[in-house]
Structure formats: structure tokens, C-alpha cells
Amino acid sequence: MAGSNPNAKPMNLTLNVWRQPNRDAQGQIVEYKVKDISPDMSFLEMLDVLNEDLLHQGQDPVAFDHDCREGICGSCDLFINGRSHGPEKGTTTCQLHMRKFSDGDTITIEPWRAHAFPVNKDLSVDRSAFDRIIQAGGYVNVNTGGAPDGNEIPIPKDIADRAFEAATCIGCGACVAACKNASAMLFVSAKVSQLALLPQGQVERKTRVENMVAQMDIEGFGACTNIGSCAAECPVGISLENIAMLNREFLAAKATSNNLA
Amino acid sequence: MSWFTKTFTSSIGRKIIMSITGLFLCSFLVIHLVGNLQLFKHDNGAAFNIYSHFMGTNPIIRTIEWVLVLGFGFHIYEAIALTGKNKKARGTGYVVNHSEQNSEWTSRNMGLLGTVILVFLIVHLYNFFWRARFGELDPDINNNDDLYTLVVSSFQQWWYVALYVLAQVSLGYHLWHGFRSAFQTLGLNHRKYTPVIKAVGYGFAVIVSATFAAMPLYFFLGLDKIQ
Ligand code: HEM
Ligand code: SF4
Ligand code: FES
Numbered sequence A: 001m002a003g004s005n006p007n008a009k010p011m012n013l014t015l016n017v018w019r020q021p022n023r024d025a026q027g028q029i030v031e032y033k034v035k036d037i038s039p040d041m042s043f044l045e046m047l048d049v050l051n052e053d054l055l056h057q058g059q060d061p062v063a064f065d066h067d068c069r070e071g072i073c074g075s076c077d078l079f080i081n082g083r084s085h086g087p088e089k090g091t092t093t094c095q096l097h098m099r100k101f102s103d104g105d106t107i108t109i110e111p112w113r114a115h116a117f118p119v120n121k122d123l124s125v126d127r128s129a130f131d132r133i134i135q136a137g138g139y140v141n142v143n144t145g146g147a148p149d150g151n152e153i154p155i156p157k158d159i160a161d162r163a164f165e166a167a168t169c170i171g172c173g174a175c176v177a178a179c180k181n182a183s184a185m186l187f188v189s190a191k192v193s194q195l196a197l198l199p200q201g202q203v204e205r206k207t208r209v210e211n212m213v214a215q216m217d218i219e220g221f222g223a224c225t226n227i228g229s230c231a232a233e234c235p236v237g238i239s240l241e242n243i244a245m246l247n248r249e250f251l252a253a254k255a256t257s258n259n260l261a
Numbered sequence B: 001m002s003w004f005t006k007t008f009t010s011s012i013g014r015k016i017i018m019s020i021t022g023l024f025l026c027s028f029l030v031i032h033l034v035g036n037l038q039l040f041k042h043d044n045g046a047a048f049n050i051y052s053h054f055m056g057t058n059p060i061i062r063t064i065e066w067v068l069v070l071g072f073g074f075h076i077y078e079a080i081a082l083t084g085k086n087k088k089a090r091g092t093g094y095v096v097n098h099s100e101q102n103s104e105w106t107s108r109n110m111g112l113l114g115t116v117i118l119v120f121l122i123v124h125l126y127n128f129f130w131r132a133r134f135g136e137l138d139p140d141i142n143n144n145d146d147l148y149t150l151v152v153s154s155f156q157q158w159w160y161v162a163l164y165v166l167a168q169v170s171l172g173y174h175l176w177h178g179f180r181s182a183f184q185t186l187g188l189n190h191r192k193y194t195p196v197i198k199a200v201g202y203g204f205a206v207i208v209s210a211t212f213a214a215m216p217l218y219f220f221l222g223l224d225k226i227q
Helices: A043-056 A128-135 A157-167 A174-178 A185-197 A205-218 A229-233 A241-256 B003-009 B011-040 B046-057 B059-090 B110-134 B147-154 B158-185 B194-220
Strands: A011-019 A028-037 A078-080 A106-111 A119-121
Touching: A011 A043, A028 A043, A128 A185, A128 A205, A157 A185, A174 A185, A174 A229, A185 A205, A185 A229, A185 A241, A205 A241, A205 B011, A241 B003, A241 B011, A241 B158, B003 B011, B011 B046, B011 B059, B011 B158, B011 B194, B046 B059, B046 B110, B046 B147, B059 B110, B110 B147, B110 B158, B158 B194
Parallel strands: A011 A106
Antiparallel strands: A011 A028, A078 A106
């Protein structure tokens, strides 16, 4: 295989995996052994091996979320050895490689834990609370008609860069999972900052932040205590400056919007 | 709900109250600390008793005292409300959680540290404030209530000194995180000023808690008797 290390020895691992048959059932940690894992495999490929073994043994495979497997969709929500997406900084689970582990390691794999993210089954989590927060205000309205000339709305490079940085949030929920308070502030702040910085976001600017924060509270996410574990675990490096901006936007909107309710 | 109650019962609104009251309490600490430095004077407490007489009788101070009560009240109320909400937001905890690899201990234990401060506060208020305001203290040479003698005798008891030192360590950690956190909550984060705010916060936390802790230790170790 191109780029693989011919000297890398296959590994044998012990996995402690959270198993839970459905939403309402009691879950528990179950121990499994996997053999001959190549260090070049991704973490999800290692789980594929486990599931194939389980299928061959006539057992129920472990449910886990994944989609793109290239670090852009944000589906692969696994809490690995006490960290969101495992020990490697700035990576999703699908981009985490087994070479970060050693032969004989025991790896504990749990689902994201948040009241607002109920466990569907095993490691698969329902993150639709994030969708509802976006639906509450994380959008811009665009007039129909001919496409406008892109150069007609000038945006200074500095502002465009900051908005783009905020826009890189993939909605993975690693911030919520890592936060002691299961707070969604980093996620919400990324979208609010991105759209508040851009001219296209101005129309709904105040209502957006009011509604997104209200939805965040309705979903039952916690309140930020500025711990910073969210930003430390975020795979794309959304920074805490966005949360400060969210707080500013929120206060300014509450003080000046026309919404009395 | 009106927009106003909605604002201040939202998670961000509650945090704003936390941060404003927290910074207000920091300003109180400065006044309290500077005043208490009179304890280190070798005058058998004359200056300290004049100061405490002034604080106990001046109408402006007595009015601000109520603002202070409100500041503590709101800070503690919001602390309980937010800590409860945040516990519920996690729900089931993790079997393995290495949060020490992504954050500081102090920032994760503000509720615990605050509770230690609260216990201290109750004991402290009963022993000094309550007895100075409503109790019978003997007069000193200037005919002021002799709070100084009560302070000195209290600080001869090892458990009392231990409680004070523990509380000050907790306060130090509370402020280590709390000072800079309050600015972040208020949205005051800027790459030019945030490093300065952090540095000032760390200095503030260490100096305030260490100086407060020095007071009981000073009397317990008999340093006031060295001329
Ligand atoms: C002189 C005493 C105190 C001072 C100067 C103080 C100061 C502060 C400051 C500056 C913050 C940061 C606010 C923010 O993050 O926006 C804070 C947070 C906090 N304080 Fe205090 N505090 C004091 C007493 C207490 C007490 C008695 C309690 C508990 C009953 C308490 C509980 C908390 C909690 C739980 C937080 C974190 C809340 C959050 O970040 O959401 N504090 N404090
Ligand atoms: S802020 Fe970072 S950790 Fe949170 S959802 Fe977005 S990409 Fe994931
Ligand atoms: S599976 Fe899409 S980011 Fe990991």
C-alpha cells in the first residue's frame, strides 16, 4: 500500500465498548479482543474489523456513526480513552490512525454524553438537536432572481478569513462531548460569528442570535464556564474568541432588537 | 416572559450576572484586603479598630454593604442555578474521562471552590461581622469596639487558622480561573488584551489570597509579638 510503513507490526488490542440495545435500555461496557490490526488502518476501519468478527460469530455488530470518512461530515462521534475523537489533536475519529496506539493497548470507546444527544444504540448518538439549533437561525435568506455579481459585495480579506474560519465547523459535537457542562456554545458561536461577520448575515443578525441561543437552552445544553476543553478538542480549531463574540452579539441583540417577546 | 426576564434566565444571561457580580466581588476583596492590612501595625490594634469602627458606622459604607449583600446573593444564586443546569446537561457520565488533558482543574471545579468559600464566609461573618455589629465588644484605648482582640484570639485556634488558609487557597484557585473568565463571559476577548487580562488575573489571584492567608498565620505564629 502506498505510504504504508512496511516495518509496522500488526497489533492486538483489547476494546472496552459501550453496548446499549436501544434508547431506553441500560447500557454497559463490554470487552472485545481484536487481532492483527494494521497501524495504517483508521480507527473506524479497526471497528469494521471488530464488526466483521462479530458477524462471523453470529453476534450483533457495534453500531457507530460515520459517513464521509474523510474528516468533513462530522458524523464519527466517538469518545475514545476519555477524549473526544481520541488522543490526537485536531482530528476526527475517521482521521485517527491506529499507529497512534500500541500493541497490547486497552481502548475504551463510549458515545458522546449529553442529555441533548440521546444514545440511539451502542455508540450511535442522535445529534439532531444541532440541526434544530441551525434551523432556529443559522441561515441567511437570499432573494431569488439572477445570480448577483460576486464582486458587488466587497468583503475585506481579514473579515472573510475570520468568517471562513468560523464556517469550518463540521457540527461534529466534539465540543459538547468534551465539555464538563455539555455546552454547545462553541458550535453555536461558530455559526453566529460566521454570519454576523458577513454582509449577507446582517438582515437576520439580531433575531438569529436570540433564536439560536433560545433553542440551545430548550435542547438542554449546559452553560459555558469558559473551561476551554471544547476548543482544545475541536477537530477544526474553532477558537474561544467566537464564544466571546457570541456573548457580545447576544447582549447587543437583546438590548437593541425589536423583539419584545 | 418579557424579553428582559428571557435575557437573564438564558444560559448566557445568567453567566453575564455571574461575571458582573464576580468582578464586583473582586473589587470588594481589594477594599477589604487593603483595610485589613491595619492588622499588621504594631499598635495593639488601634488603627484597625478605627478602621472597623468607620466601616461599621459610615452611612455610605453601610449603604454599599447592601449592594455587597446583593452581589453575593446573585452570585451564589446563579452559581447554584448554573451548576445544577450543567450537571443535568451531561446526564450519564463517562466511564473514562481525561478532561485533565484538555482543560485546567480550577475551571472545572468552580462550584466546589465556591462552596468552600461559602462555608468559610458563613463562619467568618458570624465570628467577626456579627459579633462586631450586634455583639458586645470591650472598648479599646480610643473607646472604639476592640475587634482587634477578638481577631487575635480567634487566630490562636489551629482549626480556625486552618479553615482560613484552606478558604484562601480555594479563593485563589477560584480567581485564577474566574478573573479572566469573567472578561470572556462579557465578550471582552481580544488578541491584544486577553494575554494582559490573564496575567493580571493570575497575579490578582495569588496576591489577594496569599495576603489574606498571611493574616491568620501572622497571629498564629506569634509574629505580632516580634518587635
Ligand atoms: C469573594 C468571593 C467571590 C469572588 C470574588 C468570586 C468571583 C468569581 C468570578 C470573577 C467568577 C467568574 C465569572 C465568569 O466566569 O463569568 C466566578 C465564577 C463562579 N463562582 Fe464565584 N466568587 C466568589 C464567591 C463565590 C461563592 C461563595 C460561590 C458559591 C456558592 C461561587 C461560585 C461560583 C461558580 C459556580 C462560578 C462559575 C460559574 C460559571 O462560570 O458559570 N463564587 N466567581
Ligand atoms: S465547534 Fe468544533 S467541536 Fe464543536 S461541532 Fe463545530 S467542529 Fe465540532
Ligand atoms: S466520518 Fe465524516 S468526519 Fe469522520
